[in-house]
Amino acid sequence: MRKEFHKIAYQAHTLTKLRLYEAYIKAWLPVFMTNSGRVSEIWLFDLFCGPGCDRNGRKGSPLILLNELTKYLHLPSTKNPPKINIIFNDRKKWKINRLTKIIEQRPPLPDIVNIKLTSLPYADIFPHVAAVASKCSTACFIFIDQCGINAIGDNYLRQLASFPITDWLAFVASSSARRFIKHKNLALHLNQKGAWKDAHRTVADTCRELIANPDYFIVPFSIKHGNNIHGLLFGSSHPSGAEKFIKACWAEDKNAGEANFDIDGIIQNSSQLLKFFSKKLDAFEAELRDKIFVKEITNTKEAYEFALQFGVMASHAKAVLRKMKNEGMIANVPPLSYQTTIVRKDIKDITLIR
Known part of the structure; x- marks a missing residue:
């Protein structure tokens, strides 16, 4: 059985994922922290949040978010921010219990910040996410650090793409990308002659087809770990969101803005997009x-x-x-x-x- 990665030191691929998450949070928060009347509330969802850190105390996504939020709340330029709601969820109660203790030991945040910790299956918490994110006066960021693929199945994906002021970031493990080809929801027709190293480009293409909105942005980033290639998928209806994540990707990968390895140099004709090009x-x-x-x-x-x-x-x-x-x-x-x-x-x- 695979060992809980939170119970060991974060490995390089996890650190890459967290760097991209942190870079985007840093860019996303300032957009809505000054209450210009555009939104009435900010909601931040971390739906597979984990216990907050690894065994060495290295920060996971919940603590990264709280640290960045604390910084912006103390900036002179942050005036009259809207109400900020944070939902940390993980169906494994021991993770929520540990995260609760860590948060209780931190300095309190201002009253405008409301933090709620829950331990619910994704299928049970997503309707609450949808009810909030469907409001035109609410800005949302949703982090879906799943171990499988169901969290961005057809129905979930289309709902995520329909929310008016919502950006989301989802993790897709290598094994899940492989199973896409037979998945009952996402019927991915991956060219089996191509390398699996290119799978997340094709996953992104499939997501675009399912959403069927040419103005919606889906941006993939592949993360190599040993013989496996994991991936992040980012989604936004607004060019500002897409640009922020793309900038974070190019800071991580100066060759293609798409992977923590030479994705074009080791792939040959596995993507229609790059069929006749090496770069x-x-x-x-x-x-x-x-x-x-x-x-x-x-x-x-x-x-x-x-x-x-x-x-x-x-x-x-x-x-x-x-x-x-x-x-x-x-x-x-x-x-x-x-x-x-x-x-x-x-x-x-x-x-x-x-």
Whole structure:
């Protein structure tokens, strides 16, 4: 039987997962910590939270969240934050009991923060999550650090994608990705000639198909551990959320923003996306050029959102436009970023030179 990973020191793959979680929490919290009237409440769900730390006291996701939240609550720029609700859940009661003791030993948080610890099966707690996250005045972040795959099955996945102001991050173990091909909910048609190292790209593609919303963002990140490849899947309906997670991924993997190993260098033709390319940025450049030439992409907003759907940053898209301008293919290199295209809505045409 597999030993409880919380009862041992966190291994490298777990630390990679926690770094990405921490990076995203750091980027996500400030967006809603100043009560500008956009949301009335913040809800943070950690649905497989564990006991809070490993045997050496290294922080797990609950303590990472509480530490970051404490920092932001004490910043001068954090004025009149909305009510903050935190749900730590794990169906194993010993983990909740241990986490409860750890939290009780911490300095108290302000009254606007409400922490609830529960020990419920995922199927029992998810309806409560859905009732909260379906409100248009509530900002939610949901962490699903599952051991299997059921937590992002068809019904759950479609609900997660329907929540108006909700980002989520889910863990998918290597063994679960392998079982996708026969899973009764997620009928994943993985090319068995391809490497399983590429499975989470295909899992992400399958999730996109199930959600059937071209404007929804699904971003995968693969994590190698021995002979296994685990994965994280991130979901958001908003480009700001996608950009924040993609930036965290590129900080972790400067070659492809997609794995803690050379995912393109050791995979050959296992993904349609990279079928004819050895590197992700090469594939992105070729596809962006093609879409501009056939006028499928005609302005900066379309180019920016295509970059995010591809899992690359706005700077990568701008580099391609700059190269095309130098080659005499387009007339201009307009500003291209979240602030210009989404916030200020300063959308510029990309003009082809005939």
